[in-house]
Amino acid sequence: MNWGNWNEFFAMGGYAFFVWGSYLVTLVLMTAEIALLALRKRGALERLRAHGARAPGPR
Amino acid sequence: MNWFKYSSPQSFFPLAGRIALGFGALALLTCVAGLYIGFFRAPTDAQQGEAYRIIFIHVPAAWMSMFLYLVMAFWAGWGLAFNTRLSSMMASAIAPTGAMFTFVALWTGSLWGKPTWGTWWVWDARLTSELILLFLYFGFMALQAAIDDARRADKAGAVLALVGVVNVPIIYFSVKWWNTLHQGASISLTKSPTMAATMLTGMAVMAFGFWFYSIAAVLMRARCIMLERERASDWATRYARGST
Numbered sequence: 268m269n270w271g272n273w274n275e276f277f278a279m280g281g282y283a284f285f286v287w288g289s290y291l292v293t294l295v296l297m298t299a300e301i302a303l304l305a306l307r308k309r310g311a312l313e314r315l316r317a318h319g320a321r322a323p324g325p326r
Numbered sequence: 327m328n329w330f331k332y333s334s335p336q337s338f339f340p341l342a343g344r345i346a347l348g349f350g351a352l353a354l355l356t357c358v359a360g361l362y363i364g365f366f367r368a369p370t371d372a373q374q375g376e377a378y379r380i381i382f383i384h385v386p387a388a389w390m391s392m393f394l395y396l397v398m399a400f401w402a403g404w405g406l407a408f409n410t411r412l413s414s415m416m417a418s419a420i421a422p423t424g425a426m427f428t429f430v431a432l433w434t435g436s437l438w439g440k441p442t443w444g445t446w447w448v449w450d451a452r453l454t455s456e457l458i459l460l461f462l463y464f465g466f467m468a469l470q471a472a473i474d475d476a477r478r479a480d481k482a483g484a485v486l487a488l489v490g491v492v493n494v495p496i497i498y499f500s501v502k503w504w505n506t507l508h509q510g511a512s513i514s515l516t517k518s519p520t521m522a523a524t525m526l527t528g529m530a531v532m533a534f535g536f537w538f539y540s541i542a543a544v545l546m547r548a549r550c551i552m553l554e555r556e557r558a559s560d561w562a563t564r565y566a567r568g569s570t
Contacts, residue, residue, distance in 0.1 A: 269365070276365070279379070280376035281376075282375060282376050284437075286437075288437050289384070289434040290383065292433055292434075293430050296429070297426070297539060300422070300543055301350075301543060304547055307550045308549065311554050311557075311566075312566045314557065315562055315563050315565075315567075319567070320562070
């Protein structure tokens, strides 16, 4: 085990800004991408429901 | 099994959804395992202290940035050559995720460079060619967005993507071809082989995690593109009206 306690873990041997700055930004970008894709899909579905092809139901 | 069945958006759409879900779950598990190895199993580096732990996202992100570009160019080229619309949709779906990983590689590299090299940025061959990769992704997306007709946008984007492929080997071999501040092999970070082993394992597991994440994100985006482009078709409307 590398860390005696959580404070040591968060301090990252004095490199906290660099290490957590890297991990945090990466996490935010990846989560944001998935969230934006979910929103994009919802928007596409709403537009299709509002004015998609032909009438609903079986032909 | 007829593989050509899945070359049409209509039949690929539900399959892509299932694959995206599966790989999304796998990505989450793999990344958690990789972070555990990276932070709790891999020892402190003899020279860089804890700053080196940036490696567990920096290297996998850099790998993904190059790999995704190759896959994007492949699908774009395939769509250009054989006029298959699903291939071009895949290429468009890959670009933003590739750009995201390129940015992550540059960002984490910068945050790693400051404590170890003493500078956020330097115009050496590795860093500059990776920055060009980011601009290629942006260029591909901007060019496609600027052309209203989707099929023409696919073709113009494909030409740009294929020309840009020349940059990928330049990035990869830049540390060999030129005298760069960026180091060569990342495996030579440590002295003892056992230390290198856990570090390498953490890096490899994270690379798989990013890989699975990319598959999930790209297929999610491909599904959006299918719904948007196939809005005049029956299946898309039926799917939308059925999923309320």
